[in-house]
Amino acid sequence: MNTHKIIKIVAFALAILGSIFALMIMTGSEAMIDNILYITYAVLGLVIALVVIFVLKGLVTGDIKKTLMSVGAFLAIIFISYGLSSGTDLDLQPFNDKGLGITEGISKNVGAGLYAFYVLAVIAIGSMLFGGVKKILNK
Incomplete structure (x- = not known):
């Protein structure tokens, strides 16, 4: 089977x-x-x-080379997103007043996750559009 x-x-x-x-x-x-x-x-x-x-x-x-290149590109996006995130662009006082214990490090991680999500979403949508347009043009 x-x-x-x-x-x-x-x-x-x-x-x-x-x-x-x-x-x-x-x-x-x-x-x-x-x-x-x-x-x-x-x-x-x-x-x-x-x-x-x-x-x-x-x-x-x-094809392990292609897989490693994809993983490397993903990790590069994560590291660049982390580097772009500051963690200081949000007033943390309202969150800490509620007892949530939000620190600059947590804020930086959340910002990095958002940046990475945006970049990966744009890449995913772009690849779908590219594939669709290529399919239409090849008919």
């Missing part, structure tokens, strides 16, 4: 189990919810393990 078919079958089975558990949680008591949460943690662990296994398998069998 093809690995792709096995993954599809496992994903479909997990989706059905997830739907059943969600319905049980919505209609069940707290004791049942605790037991379902343990099952959910086990399923989540299984899914994460499968993802890690197949990602590592893809790295070994695929």
Whole structure:
């Protein structure tokens, strides 16, 4: 059997189990919810393990140079975003008055995450538009 078919079958089975558990949680008591949460943690662990296994398998069998270049570009975007974020462009006093304990470091991390999100969103939208335009022009 093809690995792709096995993954599809496992994903479909997990989706059905997830739907059943969600319905049980919505209609069940707290004791049942605790037991379902343990099952959910086990399923989540299984899914994460499968993802890690197949990602590592893809790295070994695929084009590792292209993968490393993509990871490097992603890390470059993260580091540049962190460098651009100041952490001092927001008045932290209202947050600290509410007892949230926001520091400049936390503000800098949030700003870096926002900058990285914006850059990655623009890249994703641009690549979708580029692919669509290229597909239309090649017809």
